[in-house]
Amino acid sequence: MTGVLQFMITYPLDTFTFVVFLGFTIGYHTFYHYMVRRRPSLIFKGKINIVRRAWVAKIFEENTGIVAVQTLRNVTMAASFLTSASVILIGGLISLLLNLEATQHIFIEGDVPRITEPVLALKLINLIALFVASLFYFSLCVRLLNHIAMLLGAPPAAIRDAMGEDAVQFVYSLYAKAGRHYTFGMRSVYFLIPAVLWFVGPSLCILATVGVGFICMKLDFGQVRFQ
Numbered sequence: 001m002t003g004v005l006q007f008m009i010t011y012p013l014d015t016f017t018f019v020v021f022l023g024f025t026i027g028y029h030t031f032y033h034y035m036v037r038r039r040p041s042l043i044f045k046g047k048i049n050i051v052r053r054a055w056v057a058k059i060f061e062e063n064t065g066i067v068a069v070q071t072l073r074n075v076t077m078a079a080s081f082l083t084s085a086s087v088i089l090i091g092g093l094i095s096l097l098l099n100l101e102a103t104q105h106i107f108i109e110g111d112v113p114r115i116t117e118p119v120l121a122l123k124l125i126n127l128i129a130l131f132v133a134s135l136f137y138f139s140l141c142v143r144l145l146n147h148i149a150m151l152l153g154a155p156p157a158a159i160r161d162a163m164g165e166d167a168v169q170f171v172y173s174l175y176a177k178a179g180r181h182y183t184f185g186m187r188s189v190y191f192l193i194p195a196v197l198w199f200v201g202p203s204l205c206i207l208a209t210v211g212v213g214f215i216c217m218k219l220d221f222g223q224v225r226f227q
Contacts, residue, residue, distance in 0.1 A: 007118055014119050017202040018126070024213040025191050029184065032220060036180065043220050045183065052179065053172040056152070060168055065153035076145045079138040079182060082189070086135035090128055097124045127195050130188050137185035144178035187216065 008015045032043070040046025059068045100117050148171060151159060156167035163170050194208035 068152040083138040134188040137181045141181040
C-alpha cells in the first residue's frame with residue numbers, strides 16, 4: 001500500500017490517466033453487461049439477441065445444421081486468430097516487462113528517460129491485462145461456438161432430454177453468451193488504442209479513452225430508438 005501511495009504522489013498525471021482508463025473500460029462494460037441482461041430492449045445487442053433466437057429456431061425447424069455451421073465458421077476463425085495473436089503478444093510483453101532496464105532505453109531522450117521504470121511497468125502491465133482479457137474472451141467464444149455447431153446438428157429431442165430445457169432456448173442462450181464474449185474480446189482490442197497512446201503521453205491516452213468510450217456507446221445505443 002505504501003508503494004501505491006508513493007507512486008500516486010510521484011506520478012499524479014499517470015495515476016489519473018490510469019483511473020480514467022480503468023473507469024471507462026470496467027465501469028462502462030459493467031453497465032453494458034447489466035443492460036444486456038436486464039434491459040435488452042434499450043441496447044443494440046439485446047435486439048440482435050432476439051434475431052439470434054429466431055435464427056436458431058429456424059435452423060431447427062428447417063433442419064439446416066450444415067448451413068448454420070458454415071455461418072458460424074467465419075466467427076470461429078476470427079476469434080481463433082485473435083486468440084493466437086493475443087498469446088504471442090502476451091509473451092512478448094512479459095519479456096519486455098521482465099527486462100525493464102533493457103527496454104527503458106527506447107524511451108530516453110538524451111540522458112533523460114521520458115518514461116521512468118515504474119510508469120513503464122504499469123503501462124506494460126496494462127497492455128498485458130488487455131491482451132489477457134482478449135485471450136480469455138475469444139477462447140471462451142470459440143469454445144461455445146464449437147458446442148453450438150454440434151448442437152445445431154443434433155435432434156431437438158436429444159438436447160431437451162440431456163439438458164432438461166427446450167432445444168431452441170438452450171442453444172440460443174449459448175449463442176447469446178458467445179456473442180457477449182466476442183463483444184468483450186473486441187472491446188479489449190478497441191481499448192488497446194488508448195493503452196498504446198499512453199506510451200506517447202498521458203493526455204493522448206485520456207483523449208483516446210474518452211473517444212473509444214463514446215464510440216462504444218454509439219455502437220451500443222446509437223441504433224436503438226428510445227420509446
